[in-house]
Amino acid sequence: MKEHVFIAVDSGKYATKAIMEYKGDTHIIMFRTKMQEVSDVGIDIQPNSYKVEFEGKQYLLGDMVSENLSDYNLTKEKLIHKMAIYTAIVELMKKANILFHNVLLHVAVNAPINVYKTKTLKDSFKDFIENNNKTIYLFVNDSPYIFNITDVTICFEGMGLVYANTAEHLKLSSTVVDIGGLNTTYCTFNGIQPDFNSMSVSHLGTNNLKAKLEQELVQKYNQNISANDLEQIINRGYYSHMGKTYDESRVLIKKIKEHHLEQILNYAKQHNYTFNTDKIYFTGGGSLLLHREISNSFPNACTVINPQFANVKSFLEIIKVKYS
Numbered sequence: 001m002k003e004h005v006f007i008a009v010d011s012g013k014y015a016t017k018a019i020m021e022y023k024g025d026t027h028i029i030m031f032r033t034k035m036q037e038v039s040d041v042g043i044d045i046q047p048n049s050y051k052v053e054f055e056g057k058q059y060l061l062g063d064m065v066s067e068n069l070s071d072y073n074l075t076k077e078k079l080i081h082k083m084a085i086y087t088a089i090v091e092l093m094k095k096a097n098i099l100f101h102n103v104l105l106h107v108a109v110n111a112p113i114n115v116y117k118t119k120t121l122k123d124s125f126k127d128f129i130e131n132n133n134k135t136i137y138l139f140v141n142d143s144p145y146i147f148n149i150t151d152v153t154i155c156f157e158g159m160g161l162v163y164a165n166t167a168e169h170l171k172l173s174s175t176v177v178d179i180g181g182l183n184t185t186y187c188t189f190n191g192i193q194p195d196f197n198s199m200s201v202s203h204l205g206t207n208n209l210k211a212k213l214e215q216e217l218v219q220k221y222n223q224n225i226s227a228n229d230l231e232q233i234i235n236r237g238y239y240s241h242m243g244k245t246y247d248e249s250r251v252l253i254k255k256i257k258e259h260h261l262e263q264i265l266n267y268a269k270q271h272n273y274t275f276n277t278d279k280i281y282f283t284g285g286g287s288l289l290l291h292r293e294i295s296n297s298f299p300n301a302c303t304v305i306n307p308q309f310a311n312v313k314s315f316l317e318i319i320k321v322k323y324s
Helices: 079-095 119-129 206-221 227-236 248-270 285-289 291-297 307-323
Strands: 003-011 015-022 025-032 035-038 049-054 057-062 103-111 136-140 143-147 153-156 173-179 184-190 200-202 239-241 244-246 279-283
Touching: 003 079, 003 307, 015 079, 015 307, 025 057, 025 079, 025 307, 035 079, 049 079, 057 079, 079 103, 079 119, 079 136, 103 119, 103 307, 119 153, 153 307, 173 248, 173 285, 184 248, 200 248, 206 227, 206 239, 206 248, 206 285, 227 248, 239 248, 248 291, 279 307, 285 291, 285 307
Parallel strands: 003 103, 103 153, 173 279
Antiparallel strands: 003 015, 015 025, 035 057, 049 057, 049 136, 136 143, 173 184, 184 200, 239 244
């Protein structure tokens, strides 16, 4: 009898996170969701980057790709997400040293709340990820893989650790604010039941924050700033040019981050969020970036450990319950 393999993938606009459970062992992977079409690549592929061949075309995927090639489309029904999900599945299977034909593969993937709530959009996305019931032929770093994905479970973004820690959440009301690369998702839970009417999404992800930061820095220092520069600046917390660090930029960046969090919270309040719940959880990669600002505004809120993996851990528990 074939063993069950459970793989959950959260392919966001900033990063793709995935987790596998097989025979009691857990494997994880994370890489940037950036992709460009290439041909005859001769350079060495670095860690967290992949050369992927699919349907006669070759792509470079992951950290090695320029920030300028990040995807800012609202939809997840794009080739970049399909390639990221397939690559994450392949790499996790490699980590566990498993052959596809030897196991029963169960997969969960993320969808924006507006897609999850709309049956037509949800079904379309499900068919897209399942490759419309066609066998998937894929090369990753020149190694061939053949597999099928059927009955993919679509999970909504913004559930945080609710389904990963059901015992903790069962008797509590909670609010999850999931700050992603492109969007921020909001959801209130009564125990482990999501409040359908509370499910909301704004375009206040970290990309919006970076756009504001670029505008302010260009205006102040009169220098061109690339997308790659912005990524470094926002992580370091200061601006430097020609080897000189501008200390006053630290204050500017701090104020921009504070204002961005204020916008996130104002959007919630405009959509009937009172935050009168037992627990408030901040998840997603953006909550790491805004950790200090969140602590100041919500001293009793919880920024979960490894918040980038919060949603995907819940996805994993959902399919384990569904198929075990």
